[in-house]
Amino acid sequence: MELRSNVPDGPIDTKWTRHRFEMKLVNPANKRKYTVIVVGTGLAGGAAAASMAELGYNVKAFCYQDSPRRAHSIAAQGGINAAKNYQNDGDSVWRLFYDTIKGGDFRAREANVYRLAELSVNIIDQCVAQGVPFAREYGGVLANRSFGGAQVSRTFYARGQTGQQLLLGAYQAMERQIGLGKITMHARHEMQDLIVVDGRARGIVVRDMVTGEIESHLGDAVVLATGGYGNVFYLSTNATGCNATAIWRAYKRGAAFGNPCYTQIHPTCIPVSGDHQAKLTLMSESLRNDGRIWVPKQKGDTRTASEIPEHQRDYYLERKYPSFGNLSPRDISSRAAKEVCDEGRGVGPGGLGVYLDFADAIKRLGEAAIRERYGNLFDMYERITDENPYRVPMRIFPAVHYTMGGLWVDYNLMATLPGLHVIGEANFSDHGANRLGASALMQGLADGYFVIPYTIGAYLAGAKLEKIGADHAEVKRTEIEVSGRIGRLLAIGGKRTTSSFHRELGKLMWEHCGMARNERGLTVALAEIPRLREEFWTNARVVGDGAELNPSLEHAGRVADFLELAELMCRDALERRESCGGHFREEYQTEDGEALRDDRDFCHVAAWEHRGPNNDPLRHVEPLAFENVHLAMRSYK
Ligand SMILES: Cc1cc2nc3c(=O)[nH]c(=O)nc-3n(C[C@H](O)[C@H](O)[C@H](O)COP(=O)(O)OP(=O)(O)OC[C@H]3O[C@@H](n4cnc5c(N)ncnc54)[C@H](O)[C@@H]3O)c2cc1C
Numbered sequence: 001m002e003l004r005s006n007v008p009d010g011p012i013d014t015k016w017t018r019h020r021f022e023m024k025l026v027n028p029a030n031k032r033k034y035t036v037i038v039v040g041t042g043l044a045g046g047a048a049a050a051s052m053a054e055l056g057y058n059v060k061a062f063c064y065q066d067s068p069r070r071a072h073s074i075a076a077q078g079g080i081n082a083a084k085n086y087q088n089d090g091d092s093v094w095r096l097f098y099d100t101i102k103g104g105d106f107r108a109r110e111a112n113v114y115r116l117a118e119l120s121v122n123i124i125d126q127c128v129a130q131g132v133p134f135a136r137e138y139g140g141v142l143a144n145r146s147f148g149g150a151q152v153s154r155t156f157y158a159r160g161q162t163g164q165q166l167l168l169g170a171y172q173a174m175e176r177q178i179g180l181g182k183i184t185m186h187a188r189h190e191m192q193d194l195i196v197v198d199g200r201a202r203g204i205v206v207r208d209m210v211t212g213e214i215e216s217h218l219g220d221a222v223v224l225a226t227g228g229y230g231n232v233f234y235l236s237t238n239a240t241g242c243n244a245t246a247i248w249r250a251y252k253r254g255a256a257f258g259n260p261c262y263t264q265i266h267p268t269c270i271p272v273s274g275d276h277q278a279k280l281t282l283m284s285e286s287l288r289n290d291g292r293i294w295v296p297k298q299k300g301d302t303r304t305a306s307e308i309p310e311h312q313r314d315y316y317l318e319r320k321y322p323s324f325g326n327l328s329p330r331d332i333s334s335r336a337a338k339e340v341c342d343e344g345r346g347v348g349p350g351g352l353g354v355y356l357d358f359a360d361a362i363k364r365l366g367e368a369a370i371r372e373r374y375g376n377l378f379d380m381y382e383r384i385t386d387e388n389p390y391r392v393p394m395r396i397f398p399a400v401h402y403t404m405g406g407l408w409v410d411y412n413l414m415a416t417l418p419g420l421h422v423i424g425e426a427n428f429s430d431h432g433a434n435r436l437g438a439s440a441l442m443q444g445l446a447d448g449y450f451v452i453p454y455t456i457g458a459y460l461a462g463a464k465l466e467k468i469g470a471d472h473a474e475v476k477r478t479e480i481e482v483s484g485r486i487g488r489l490l491a492i493g494g495k496r497t498t499s500s501f502h503r504e505l506g507k508l509m510w511e512h513c514g515m516a517r518n519e520r521g522l523t524v525a526l527a528e529i530p531r532l533r534e535e536f537w538t539n540a541r542v543v544g545d546g547a548e549l550n551p552s553l554e555h556a557g558r559v560a561d562f563l564e565l566a567e568l569m570c571r572d573a574l575e576r577r578e579s580c581g582g583h584f585r586e587e588y589q590t591e592d593g594e595a596l597r598d599d600r601d602f603c604h605v606a607a608w609e610h611r612g613p614n615n616d617p618l619r620h621v622e623p624l625a626f627e628n629v630h631l632a633m634r635s636y637k
Contacts, residue, residue, distance in 0.1 A: 001256060001609045003622040006410040007111040012628050013093075016115045019411075020454055024461035031056035034460050035219035037204055038062070039191045039246055042071030043163070043441060044424025045225030046170035047448025053177035055453055060217055061174070061183055062206060064190045064241065064554075069171050072227055072239040073444070076163025077284035077377065079145065079155035080441040082120035087144055091152040093117045100439060101629040103149040103329050104404075104432020105581035105597065107259070107605070110628055111411060112429050116439075119446040124156055126449055130169035133158050145289050145373075147437035149329035149636075155438040160284055160376045166441060170448070189215075190554065191246045192482040194222065194253045194420065197474045200463070201250075201420035205475075205482045209554065212547040214483055216475050220465050221419045221456055224250060225448065228403040228425035230263065232562045232569065233514070234506020236400035237269055237282040243558035244565050247407050247426050255415035256607035256620065258408035258428030260565065261573035264435055264582050265515050266401035267293075267333035270384055270394075271353045278499075280399040281384055283356070284377055285437040288326045290361035290370065291394070293317050293333075295354050299344040305355055305393050316340055324636040331434040331582045331595070332636060334398035338515050339593065341397075348395040357393035398515060402440060404431045404582065405569070408607040408622075412455035413447060416607070419463065421456060423447035428605065433581025486546050489556045494539030498556045501536050505529070505559070505566055513570050518586040522574040526567065533563040568608055568617060575619060578602045599631050 008019040026034065035058040038049045046068055049061045063071060083096040096117035101108060124142070128134065134156050135143040144153040158165040177183040188209045195203035195216065203218035229244035230236040251257045268288065270281045294315045296308050316336055318325040328336070337354050340346060347353045362370055367390055371378070378389050385395070406428040413421050413429070424444035431439060468475070508528055512521035536559065544550040579588040579595035580602070588596040597603075604621040611618055 001416055001618070001620055003256065003408065003416065003605075003607055003620055004410060005109060005622060006412055007109065008411065012111060012114045015111055016118060023454060023458035026457045026461045028056055032058065034058065035060060036456060037217055037219040037222045038225060039204060039223065040071070040225035040227060040424070040426070041068035041174065041185070042073035042225060042227055042424065042444070043167055043170055044426075044444035044448045045223070046071070046167065046174050047445050048223055048225060048423055048452045049183055050170060050173035050177055051449050051453040052456065053182035054173070056182070059177070059183045060186065060219060062186045062189045062191060062204070064188065064209060066187050068174060068185070068187070069167060071167060072242050073167045073441070074164045075239060076166070076441055077160040077282065078147065078286040079157035079162045079438045080123065080166065080445070081147065081154050081436070081438040082124045082156055082442065083117055083154060084121055084124060084142075086141055087153045089152045091154050093121070095152065096120060096154065098629050099150050100430070100436060101432070101626070102634055103436040104434055105595065105634055106432065106599070106603065106626060106631050107580050107624065108430055108432030109605070109624060110626060114628070115451070116430050116443055116446050119450045120442050122450055123442060123445045127166060127169050127445075130173060132165050132169045135159065145286055146327055147285055148288065148327045148333065149324070149436040150327070151324070155286070157286065160286070160374060163441060166445065191226070192249065192557075193478050194250045195475055195478050196253050196417065197468055197472060200418045200465070202468055203475065205478050207482070207486070210549050212545075212550065214479055216470055216479055218468055218470070218475070220460055221421060223421045223423060223452060223456070224407065224426050225424045226426045228406070229562075229565060230400045230403050232505070232566050233400040233509045234503050235272065235277060235280050235510070237266060237280050240279050243561065245558055245561045247422070248561040248565055250407060250415065250417070250420060252610050253417065254610070255417045255420055255422070256408040256609055257405070257568060258605050258607045259405040259433070259572065260569045260608065261513065261576060261583055262404035262433050262581065263400060264330060264402035264404060265334040265398045266330055267337055267398045268356060268396045269399035269401070270381065271348055271397040273349070281380065282399070282401065283381060283394060283396055285330070287356060287374060287377060290365070290373070291326065291356040291358050292360060293326050293354055293356055295340045295345040295347060297345070301345070305347070305357070314340070314345070321636040328636045329434060329436060331584070334515060335584060335593070337398055353395040353397045355393035356396045358389060359393070362390065400510070400514070402435055404428065404433060404435055405572075408605065412458065413451055414455070414459065419459065421452060423452055433583050486553065486557070489542050489553060489560065490546055492537060492540045492542055494541050496535070496539050496541060498540050498542065498552070498559045501532060501540060502559045502562065505532060505563060508532070509566055509569070513566075513573050516584050516586050517573050519574065522570050525570045526574070529563065529567045529570065536560065536563055571617070572606055572608065576602055576606065595634075603631070
């Protein structure tokens with residue numbers, strides 16, 4: 001396997017423009033001869049499907065929900081970054097590029113990140129044209145707020161529902177093409193496998209989740225936009241349906257998996273309240289614009305927040321990182337919260353919480369202004385905790401939120417398997433070892449609206465693709481393998497629920513491959529996961545049968561994949577003997593407890609190659625060069 005990044009030559013700020021000119025085009029009359037399969041219709045996939053159909057390609061789109069409108073993207077609250085510099089506060093494409101490279105702790109590819117910053121401005125124009133109701137200033141100009149890791153205000157938002165509003169924009173663009181017959185939408189269809197013919201991705205095998213029928217769909221290229229895999233930890237802020245199945249099966253068919261261990265732990269989530277929980281709730285990072293984070297100075301202080309006087313409070317982010325304060329990046333803020341809780345200064349049940357306090361902001365701006373900015377988030381918090389955050393500080397704690405790892409892609413967003421393209425959270429690109437807030441929506445939409453419509457054309461124009469039919473031997477073989485796997489799951493006949501396996505796996509991962517990792521813990525996890533997997537395949541209880549709507553079977557398939565992916569994550573975390581961004585190896589830290597990178601040995605992407613069930617996966621590296629933002633110790637002080 002070779003990792004060719006295919007980054008164009010030349011100065012960073014002209015690469016994409018030149019590349020767009022140099023890429024081969026498909027003429028308009030020929031576009032309608034091609035079929036592109038898009039799996040996933042969240043922000044990335046929805047944008048891609050609509051844009052490619054608008055160009056004239058035939059698109060077959062798939063999602064497992066009953067409507068594209070229910071994709072997990074809908075949950076995004078806080079906003080989307082763009083270097084518009086509407087605030088005149090010093091922003092620029094270059095600054096967004098710089099912040100993203102630094103935020104990712106120098107573990108992302110420069111050329112991709114520059115392109116992302118460059119395209120950010122187009123996204124806002126596109127979405128405004130679609131009618132996305134971004135917040136506006138009194139005079140009509142689009143409003144901005146700040147997010148972590150930046151000292152400028154560049155985050156566009158629609159109250160606390162930015163993802164929902166952006167998704168409605170992409171969905172409407174898709175619907176237009178569905179109406180015109182250019183997109184065929186297959187909701188409630190779950191991709192089970194990738195069809196590879198002559199070394200190229202040519203289709204997918206799906207299960208109709210309502211009838212249980214196994215179907216093959218063929219095309220000239222496949223785009224995966226299937227989101228992140230944070231639910232490997234069981235408890236996360238992701239929707240409970242989010243899973244790794246599509247990318248994991250593609251990995252097993254030959255697509256390299258990039259940086260699987262890079263996981264983002266978000267600092268502001270509602271703390272876990274008990275074993276009954278199946279998911280966690282995010283309190284958007286936007287709240288850190290006005291909320292101040294603190295814990296008592298004294299260990300074991302059980303007084304209520306209002307009883308603790310100002311001089312006995314430790315606003316630890318403001319103290320440790322005065323330049324960025326409460327808007328320090330997520331990895332740093334999460335670790336700082338863990339540190340104060342480990343010291344015994346955490347608040348709330350079990351001491352696993354810190355305060356996010358709006359008292360000062362309410363005093364300064366008035367309750368109405370805070371309600372206007374964050375009303376829906378405050379309501380959500382109150383509904384879940386039964387505490388009124390206008391009166392008492394919120395209690396928050398870090399939780400798994402996003403996966404920077406994903407299928408490895410080149411500059412054209414193509415995986416190591418020709419014809420397979422991967423966009424949005426499903427790929428590994430752009431965020432390095434830590435994603436900055438409000439940058440996931442930006443990346444998903446840049447990939448979908450502005451990158452893939454060009455690069456897919458270049459692939460199709462340059463590839464010689466034979467027509468293949470449903471009776472092709474590879475198609476039949478893949479279908480048989482899918483049916484065989486489903487049959488095996490249904491035949492386990494064990495006693496333990498698949499949820500209990502998932503929960504146990506999540507605990508193992510949180511403990512050993514979570515916010516802090518070390519060699520001993522990772523070695524334990526690497527021994528425990530295969531044991532758990534073996535037990536799953538002998539003792540899981542999967543009820544019902546395959547020829548019907550069967551949530552038990554769906555869940556079993558996803559958990560089985562998590563049980564394999566988790567092992568790769570731990571392996572990757574063990575091999576990366578440094579700390580960077582969200583990957584904090586306890587053995588590698590500075591005297592102040594900050595992440596200590598090893599640029600000499602680890603300034604690279606690790607991409608893993610599957611080599612069959614009986615062989616260990618092989619680790620490949622793509623070296624990273626920093627020619628524009630020079631490698632430096634990250635500091636937010
Ligand atoms: C609570 C929360 C708040 C967030 N807030 C922000 C924010 O304010 N700003 C920001 O930039 N980012 C935010 N993020 C991150 C951001 O929302 C996600 O990274 C982004 O929406 C992912 O988009 P996507 O299109 O890649 O995937 P998704 O929206 O997850 O879509 C995945 C699609 O793939 C389909 N799919 C998956 N597997 C299969 C399969 N096997 N077969 C068929 N279909 C499949 C699904 O049906 C779905 O259509 C937030 C994340 C969370 C959890």
